[in-house]
Amino acid sequence: MRLREETGTSADVLPASADFAQTGRFGEFVQKTCDAVYRSLSIILFFAIWQAASSLEFVPSAVIPPPSRVASAVVESLLEGQMAAMLWYSIINVALGFAISFIICIPAGLVIGAYYSRFEHVLLPFLRVCEKLNIFALFPVFMILFGIGRLEKIMVVLWVSQWPLLFVTIDGSRNLDRYMLKAARSMGARGWKMVRKIIIPMMTPYIFVGMKSSVQLSFFMIIASEMVGANRGLGWLYRSSNHAYNVPLMYGIILVITVLAIVINVIFTRAERHFLAWRPDTFGEAGRKRA
Amino acid sequence: MSENKISIENACKYFYGKERRGAASKFVAIRNVSLDVREGELLSIVGPSGCGKSTLLDLLAGLEPLSDGAIYIDGGKVTGPDLRRGIVLQGYALFPWRTVRENVEFGLEIKDAEKKEMKETSQHFIKLVGLEDFADKYPHELSGGMRQRVALARALAYGPEILLMDEPFAAVDAQTRETLQEELLHIWEETRKTIIFITHSIDEAIFLSDRVAVMTSSPGSIKSILSVDIERPRNSDRATAEFSSLRREIWSLLQNDAARGDEIEQEYCGEKAV
Ligand SMILES: Nc1ncnc2c1ncn2[C@@H]1O[C@H](COP(=O)(O)OP(=O)(O)OP(=O)(O)O)[C@@H](O)[C@H]1O
Ligand SMILES: [Mg+2]
Numbered sequence: 096m097r098l099r100e101e102t103g104t105s106a107d108v109l110p111a112s113a114d115f116a117q118t119g120r121f122g123e124f125v126q127k128t129c130d131a132v133y134r135s136l137s138i139i140l141f142f143a144i145w146q147a148a149s150s151l152e153f154v155p156s157a158v159i160p161p162p163s164r165v166a167s168a169v170v171e172s173l174l175e176g177q178m179a180a181m182l183w184y185s186i187i188n189v190a191l192g193f194a195i196s197f198i199i200c201i202p203a204g205l206v207i208g209a210y211y212s213r214f215e216h217v218l219l220p221f222l223r224v225c226e227k228l229n230i231f232a233l234f235p236v237f238m239i240l241f242g243i244g245r246l247e248k249i250m251v252v253l254w255v256s257q258w259p260l261l262f263v264t265i266d267g268s269r270n271l272d273r274y275m276l277k278a279a280r281s282m283g284a285r286g287w288k289m290v291r292k293i294i295i296p297m298m299t300p301y302i303f304v305g306m307k308s309s310v311q312l313s314f315f316m317i318i319a320s321e322m323v324g325a326n327r328g329l330g331w332l333y334r335s336s337n338h339a340y341n342v343p344l345m346y347g348i349i350l351v352i353t354v355l356a357i358v359i360n361v362i363f364t365r366a367e368r369h370f371l372a373w374r375p376d377t378f379g380e381a382g383r384k385r386a
Numbered sequence: 387m388s389e390n391k392i393s394i395e396n397a398c399k400y401f402y403g404k405e406r407r408g409a410a411s412k413f414v415a416i417r418n419v420s421l422d423v424r425e426g427e428l429l430s431i432v433g434p435s436g437c438g439k440s441t442l443l444d445l446l447a448g449l450e451p452l453s454d455g456a457i458y459i460d461g462g463k464v465t466g467p468d469l470r471r472g473i474v475l476q477g478y479a480l481f482p483w484r485t486v487r488e489n490v491e492f493g494l495e496i497k498d499a500e501k502k503e504m505k506e507t508s509q510h511f512i513k514l515v516g517l518e519d520f521a522d523k524y525p526h527e528l529s530g531g532m533r534q535r536v537a538l539a540r541a542l543a544y545g546p547e548i549l550l551m552d553e554p555f556a557a558v559d560a561q562t563r564e565t566l567q568e569e570l571l572h573i574w575e576e577t578r579k580t581i582i583f584i585t586h587s588i589d590e591a592i593f594l595s596d597r598v599a600v601m602t603s604s605p606g607s608i609k610s611i612l613s614v615d616i617e618r619p620r621n622s623d624r625a626t627a628e629f630s631s632l633r634r635e636i637w638s639l640l641q642n643d644a645a646r647g648d649e650i651e652q653e654y655c656g657e658k659a660v
Contacts (some may be wrong), residue, residue: 272479274475274476274477274479275479275480275481277444277449277475277479278473278475278479278480278481278540279481279492280449280467281447281448281449281467281471281472281473281475282467282469282472282492282493282496282540282544283467283468283469283493283496283497284492284496288496292492292495292496293481296481296483296484297483299483372524373482373483373484373485373524373526374482374526375526
């Protein structure tokens with residue numbers, strides 16, 4: 096961002112662009128809207144085809160209702176207050192579970208990473224096995240242990256979100272740049288100051304990667320677990336609309352979940368841009384990792 | 387003894403490798419290094435790659451414990467890092483999440499200096515190394531030579547009496563290098579710090595130093611110490627007769643060590659480390 100601002104001196108080079116600037120807000124708005132439309136062209140097209148196919152009965156509209164009916168089902172549910180309440184319930188459970196997992200996993204990962212050779216053969220194989228346990232098979236176990244309800248859902252989130260956080264933190268804490276540590280030590284940094292001023296900033300990129308996959312996985316799994324057994328939440332709402340043959344609402348919830356995932360992604364990207372502004376290629380790097 | 391700022395007595399450093407097939411390996415990085423450095427002196431160390439120069443600097447900074455021998459600074463034994471010594475590490479080791487200014491302020495921050503003092507000091511040293519216009523940039527936005535200057539300013543900012551520099555000018559082009567050398571001399575003359583300067587460039591060593599210590603190849607020890615009695619300010623064309631003869635002398639010291647080095651078996655007890 097910064098770099099672009101400073102190198103973007105094109106206004107001096109191209110006098111023509113000054114005219115553009117004078118067309119002002121409106122011109123900019125049109126430009127931006129066009130951009131947005133262009134970028135979401137495939138999505139718009141998808142919905143248009145769906146709408147046409149379903150309302151012209153190319154596909155049976157009882158099974159695949161047109162998006163207009165899906166949208167009105169969502170709006171209806173929102174107005175009733177049910178959708179919002181269920182959405183909120185799921186979000187709060189994810190937030191609580193994730194927060195607890197964050198508070199546990201970051202320090203634990205730092206310690207395990209710092210004394211890796213000691214934990215390597217004792218603790219890590221066990222953790223790896225735990226991570227590999229099939230979470231769907233574990234849902235009933237959690238229900239028996241904690242009873243269906245908020246506690247159980249939080250525990251599910253805690254369970255699934257801890258692995259990416261933990262392993263990524265261990266990885267980061269093993270890969271600390273020892274020259275930077277040396278430099279910091281030579282300037283008298285020790286103990287808590289070392290952790291706060293050097294180790295945590297050094298780990299931030301890793302923690303971000305872990306957080307992102309953690310939160311995404313958490314939402315994925317909480318909805319799955321709400322579908323298996325719950326009396327509230329977005330997954331439960333999906334399940335009950337299924338039972339009530341409210342097909343439009345089912346599709347509506349799928350869309351809501353998708354939008355939620357997109358929103359989370361945007362929030363993380365923004366946060367990354369803010370906290371990792373110092374990185375030369377925050378986005379290049381993240382892109383490569385995802386690929 | 388007492389007029390020596392730094393006094394290294396029979397310093398040895400061994401590295402112990404991981405145990406393999408039962409035998410722990412011991413690698414001698416430097417052996418019986420003895421060296422005295424006077425207050426306000428600029429001493430260079432040259433030696434073949436891997437001979438233990440950086441290791442010696444770590445010992446001086448107190449970043450690594452000695453395996454044997456001792457190092458005294460102002461008569462007091464070195465036991466750990468402290469702010470009387472500033473070190474510029476090989477490769478600079480700037481903190482990429484901190485701007486130039488924040489990097490320079492690091493040592494002061496650790497000392498819990500006041501905000502105002504911190505600001506003034508960092509400003510002073512950023513100016514000293516000529517980076518006023520880049521104070522709010524991040525390291526990745528700087529050129530190699532600029533990063534080098536930041537590392538120097540960072541080490542100077544908390545006011546160490548001794549400056550330890552590990553091949554600080556290695557990664558810049560010849561012209562920038564000469565500029566940086568001149569700047570270093572300027573800073574040295576202004577602050578009168580005791581400087582130990584590691585380099586691979588014989589010319590650089592002669593141009594900068596009061597004395598040049600030549601190390602043997604691994605395991606490193608001091609082979610010879612030469613005084614550079616060329617009057618300052620020194621001619622930057624570096625072509626005088628004195629300059630040439632010193633250059634030849636150091637060259638041959640390094641040269642015949644390299645030839646001999648092939649035949650000397652490295653001193654290992656057990657297996658070779660890594
Ligand atoms: N932490 C360590 N563990 C094991 N061996 C080490 C360690 N640090 C350095 N060594 C070894 O000690 C020897 C000296 O290393 P050092 O970095 O001091 O060399 P140097 O003279 O600075 O070389 P260069 O000129 O290439 O920088 C090398 O053989 C290196 O492998
Ligand atoms: Mg070195």
